[in-house]
Amino acid sequence: MSRLQVRKTYKLYIGGDFPRSESGRTFPALDHKGEVVARMAAGTRKDLRMAVRAARRAQPGWAARTGYNRGQILYRIAEMVEDRAEAFGAAVRLSGAGAARARREVARAVDRLVWYAGWADKFAQVMGNLNPVSGPFFNISVPEPTGVVGIIAAEESPLLGLVSRVAPVIVSGNTTVVLASERWPSPSITLAEAMATADVPDGVVNILTGPKAGMVPFLASHLDVNAVDAFGAEPAMLRDIEQEAAAGVKRVVRPPGGDIDWAEAQSPYAIAAFTEIKTVWHPKGL
Amino acid sequence: MSTPDTTTPDKPATTTPEIVPTGLDYVASIESTDPVNIDPSYDLWIDGAPTEPATNRYFPTINPATEEPLSRVAEAGPKDVDRAVAAARKAYEGAWGRMPANERAKYLYRIARMLQERSREFAVLETLDGGKPIRESRDIDLPLAAAHFFYCAGWADKLDFAFPGLDTSPVGVVGQVIPWNFPMLMIAWKVAPALATGNTVVLKPAETTPLSALAFARLTAEAGLPPGTLNIVTGDGTTGAEVVDHPGVDKVAFTGSTAVGKQIQRNLAGTGKRLTLELGGKAPHIIFDDAPLDQAIEGIINGIFFNQGHVCCAGSRLLVQESVFDNLMDRLRLRLTHLRVGDPLDKNTDVGAINSRAQLDRITDLVDIGVAEGADMYQPPCALPERGFWFAPTLFTGVSQSHRIAQEEIFGPVLSIMTFRTPAEAVEKANNTPYGLSAGVWTSKGSRILWMADRLAAGVVWANTYNKFDPASPFGGFQESGFGREGGRHGLLPYLGGH
Numbered sequence: 001m002s003r004l005q006v007r008k009t010y011k012l013y014i015g016g017d018f019p020r021s022e023s024g025r026t027f028p029a030l031d032h033k034g035e036v037v038a039r040m041a042a043g044t045r046k047d048l049r050m051a052v053r054a055a056r057r058a059q060p061g062w063a064a065r066t067g068y069n070r071g072q073i074l075y076r077i078a079e080m081v082e083d084r085a086e087a088f089g090a091a092v093r094l095s096g097a098g099a100a101r102a103r104r105e106v107a108r109a110v111d112r113l114v115w116y117a118g119w120a121d122k123f124a125q126v127m128g129n130l131n132p133v134s135g136p137f138f139n140i141s142v143p144e145p146t147g148v149v150g151i152i153a154a155e156e157s158p159l160l161g162l163v164s165r166v167a168p169v170i171v172s173g174n175t176t177v178v179l180a181s182e183r184w185p186s187p188s189i190t191l192a193e194a195m196a197t198a199d200v201p202d203g204v205v206n207i208l209t210g211p212k213a214g215m216v217p218f219l220a221s222h223l224d225v226n227a228v229d230a231f232g233a234e235p236a237m238l239r240d241i242e243q244e245a246a247a248g249v250k251r252v253v254r255p256p257g258g259d260i261d262w263a264e265a266q267s268p269y270a271i272a273a274f275t276e277i278k279t280v281w282h283p284k285g286l
Numbered sequence: 287m288s289t290p291d292t293t294t295p296d297k298p299a300t301t302t303p304e305i306v307p308t309g310l311d312y313v314a315s316i317e318s319t320d321p322v323n324i325d326p327s328y329d330l331w332i333d334g335a336p337t338e339p340a341t342n343r344y345f346p347t348i349n350p351a352t353e354e355p356l357s358r359v360a361e362a363g364p365k366d367v368d369r370a371v372a373a374a375r376k377a378y379e380g381a382w383g384r385m386p387a388n389e390r391a392k393y394l395y396r397i398a399r400m401l402q403e404r405s406r407e408f409a410v411l412e413t414l415d416g417g418k419p420i421r422e423s424r425d426i427d428l429p430l431a432a433a434h435f436f437y438c439a440g441w442a443d444k445l446d447f448a449f450p451g452l453d454t455s456p457v458g459v460v461g462q463v464i465p466w467n468f469p470m471l472m473i474a475w476k477v478a479p480a481l482a483t484g485n486t487v488v489l490k491p492a493e494t495t496p497l498s499a500l501a502f503a504r505l506t507a508e509a510g511l512p513p514g515t516l517n518i519v520t521g522d523g524t525t526g527a528e529v530v531d532h533p534g535v536d537k538v539a540f541t542g543s544t545a546v547g548k549q550i551q552r553n554l555a556g557t558g559k560r561l562t563l564e565l566g567g568k569a570p571h572i573i574f575d576d577a578p579l580d581q582a583i584e585g586i587i588n589g590i591f592f593n594q595g596h597v598c599c600a601g602s603r604l605l606v607q608e609s610v611f612d613n614l615m616d617r618l619r620l621r622l623t624h625l626r627v628g629d630p631l632d633k634n635t636d637v638g639a640i641n642s643r644a645q646l647d648r649i650t651d652l653v654d655i656g657v658a659e660g661a662d663m664y665q666p667p668c669a670l671p672e673r674g675f676w677f678a679p680t681l682f683t684g685v686s687q688s689h690r691i692a693q694e695e696i697f698g699p700v701l702s703i704m705t706f707r708t709p710a711e712a713v714e715k716a717n718n719t720p721y722g723l724s725a726g727v728w729t730s731k732g733s734r735i736l737w738m739a740d741r742l743a744a745g746v747v748w749a750n751t752y753n754k755f756d757p758a759s760p761f762g763g764f765q766e767s768g769f770g771r772e773g774g775r776h777g778l779l780p781y782l783g784g785h
Binding site: 134246247249 | 544746754
């Protein structure tokens with residue numbers, strides 16, 4: 001007699017927990033052939049609010065960790081993804097990628113995490129500097145994390161596209177609320193499960209699956225969100241996102257225009273986009 | 287980010303300070319206005335030449351210290367903004383855009399030198415049109431404006447070293463709208479980095495202080511700056527909106543109130559235009575009990591009364607450690623009696639005229655609200671001139687976190703004073719506004735300065751000093767004080783197209 005497979009229930013990732021949507025709703029996640037592969041939690045405005053609270057609570061502690069420590073945790077995420085390469089490969093293949101392409105995407109996601117992990121204790125050296133002011137003052141500019149960042153993940157490239165945006169946001173000490181790919185949500189929750197075992201403090205990364213249209217406006221207008229990463233967002237959404245973001249003078253990172261080459265999408269300027277330069281003056285004297 | 291205040295208003299026991307006027311008086315020492323020639327009327331400055339406005343309308347600009355008209359200035363309408371943007375586009379695609387970077391640098395160096403040469407003339411003009419004390423326009427605004435051009439000039443041909451791996455090509459035509467509190471210095475903060483990086487500019491100076499911008503336009507023509515590289519359109523907020531909303535503008539840089547900044551951000555949504563905002567503030571100025579009090583008092587005075595408090599980074603919320611509150615307040619009240627309020631052209635003047643009647647009304651309203659909400663007001667005995675717009679230096683004690691004078695930007699010589707007991711409480715109160723432009727900390731303990739600096743939500747932290755500015759030092763806010771930096775290497779980034 002053949003053994004019955006034990007299936008995974010996909011849930012949201014909020015504050016280190018895996019809750020169902022408060023609405024009790026789910027939606028069918030399809031594979032590229034249109035067959036239902038799982039029912040995913042349909043995140044709502046209220047789930048979003050809980051996720052922002054979790055992200056806000058986690059932010060000062062995460063930012064206060066040393067760059068060395070944050071770097072090790074990002075590296076640990078890479079270890080966990082590599083360790084579950086097969087599961088990630090299967091999740092990526094649901095979107096229609098062949099085995100080889102899926103393997104490549106997973107490998108790139110791991111390498112991307114390692115690349116950003118290395119920046120944790122370096123980006124401030126590259127993005128900040130001492131300023132030679134015309135007077136007897138010590139004057140230094142350093143990048144600090146912007147705070148809570150909402151990430152609207154790309155619909156395509158559901159793993160590499162997601163990792164390529166989450167890593168530069170959190171490496172500097174931001175925390176994040178991610179609206180995962182609506183079309184191909186399963187890699188995002190698999191990533192959440194990897195993060196939950198990678199020493200990522202609760203609330204640093206929160207991932208919501210579900211219809212984006214219901215959550216994007218509230219993410220963009222939420223006054224406790226400091227920045228919105230719309231890099232992976234559909235350009236058609238941008239006007240609404242930017243209008244809503246104006247209420248709190250939110251920083252919005254726009255899509256680059258044209259198709260994104262996720263294989264190349266890594267840059268220390270992606271870290272800088274979610275930092276604020278703080279300049280400190282002090283007199284020199286006896 | 288901010289937590290609601292649940293504590294009771296700060297009302298430590300106060301002693302009645304013994305006010306000891308200095309008894310000293312000064313003979314007026316009035317700066318000559320001879321070097322300044324103000325035309326009876328100014329047209330717009332488009333494509334390197336004075337240009338009559340299509341609106342055919344002009345508005346007066348007055349001296350706020352006397353309410354006397356100084357000149358009348360063209361009001362730019364949509365057609366004028368069109369022309370200015372077209373001129374800027376032509377220069378971007380032509381002479382300025384094609385110029386080698388090292389040549390661009392030399393124009394900016396030349397402008398810096400000419401500003402230095404004519405510094406006094408511009409300083410007097412600035413004081414006449416805006417009401418700020420000549421001591422400040424002469425010693426701060428103009429030297430810093432020239433220094434800013436000199437600093438940015440040198441970056442023009444070194445951008446690839448400033449931002450390795452980034453495409454450092456310019457954005458295009460930049461629309462800039464600046465406020466009335468530092469007219470010439472804001473021109474420098476806006477125009478110098480924009481031109482150094484190869485952009486061309488349409489600039490809208492403030493309605494009440496257009497004269498230095500128009501004089502500066504003439505200076506750039508004397509410097510030989512290619513026509514269209516810098517265009518000046520004068521007018522009120524309507525003209526400003528036309529500049530930022532113009533489809534031919536690739537990037538907008540705005541300095542002004544948070545309310546207008548939000549409106550601009552909203553209007554620009556979906557247009558693809560780049561935006562930087564330098565908005566309001568309600569800076570905490572924190573005095574620990576181990577601070578060098580005499581120096582701290584000077585820092586507090588400079589923090590709130592510099593430029594009549596018309597400063598976005600003014601230290602307008604004083605947070606004093608409880609154990610030194612009485613001592614500090616005695617000294618502060620005494621120090622206020624020594625401030626000289628009056629003729630901005632008098633070299634002895636510390637506090638000049640309020641920039642406009644509208645601003646005076648706003649200050650008066652908020653001060654009335656402070657009194658009505660139950661805070662205790664102190665103003666030193668001080669005679670204000672009969673004509674012009676004036677407001678006496680003002681202290682409020684007994685202020686709670688929720689008072690409007692503790693939350694809203696007054697933009698005048700009005701200081702709201704609160705107390706704290708522990709460093710953690712100081713941080714909590716300091717960060718309890720949606721703003722995040724600047725902050726001040728006074729303490730003798732080095733480790734505490736660095737601890738505080740890490741925790742204050744502010745783009746600029748002045749430790750044991752206040753209101754220091756330098757072209758090499760980035761300036762700009764966290765949160766609702768805006769985004770983007772002006773000054774320093776970081777100040778170039780908003781004007782680069784490749785990121």
